[in-house]
Amino acid sequence: MHFLEWIEQSGFSVWVRESGTFWSYPLIIFLHTMGLGFLVGPSIVICMRICGFAPAVSLGPMEKLYSVMWVGFWINVTSGIGMLMAEATTKMISPVFYIKLVFIATAVWMMHLLRKSVFRNLAELEMKSLPMTSRMMAGALLMCWAGAITAGRLMAYIGPGSTPR
């Protein structure tokens, strides 16, 4: 049997897709939305601050929001894998899914770069207005989240196996 079919026919995948209980697909897709809030939410706060909004709010302590973002990130990796397994034969060949993945990978990479360049750099942290490179990266990070959300939401409407929900 083809690998993707094998995943899709596994006991877990069938349960997620077909059991019809709240605890399967509905709970997983809710967790995925909540995780989005906890990952992208704080990231928007940090990026807007770097871009120059609310300059009176010191940037340094916002590094603590990274732990919130990682909680959101891992909730979404786990719930995402659950949904992917349930519909492996269609979603794993959907270009929309890979576009989403590229946006997320780029966003997480830029989160990491900003942590190294801005948060680990005291001189930059104390500036009221940050250097252009940092601002541009924060802007690009926001664009990546917009791209990831767009692709993710559109997976329900376009591409193989799309069902509006």
Place this chain on the structure above:
Amino acid sequence: MNYIDLFSKWLATTPLSNIVSDSRWIVPASQVVHFFGLALLFGMAGMLDLRMLGLGKGIAIGEFSRRMIPWAGAGFLLNVITGFIMFAGSPFMFAHNRAFGFKMLFIAAAGLNVLFFYVTGTARKVEALGSRDDAPRSAKIIAGLSLFLWVGVMFWGRMLPFLGNSF
């Protein structure tokens, strides 16, 4: 026939309703923007709530509250607009969905909670706080409620296609 049914019936006769239901892309596009609004609203309001509850001490809470809350409002407005567009496309489908009723209830409760934040003077107290200060107990209660209610709004929104029979 109740007011919601009357309103739905009227809405279904409007051009907006026809345009949305005839279009293949208006609902998906509204969904996308609805999730942008979610991230903006929850990012701003949720992070202020977490700070009021004690996470991220050092973040200038007073200034944050004053500068970021308008952006939470912008996210909410975005979602009222896109939500209304989707509702207009098939009003009966939503009006008779239990999850939709709960979602509206939770939004109303979250709105009341924001109102309490301002009319009880808690907002003023929070806005006067410095970066290392702890928020007063009243602010912590409002923050906890706010997180619960907004996550609840997401929950009922996400349950729309699964609860009831309409989708």
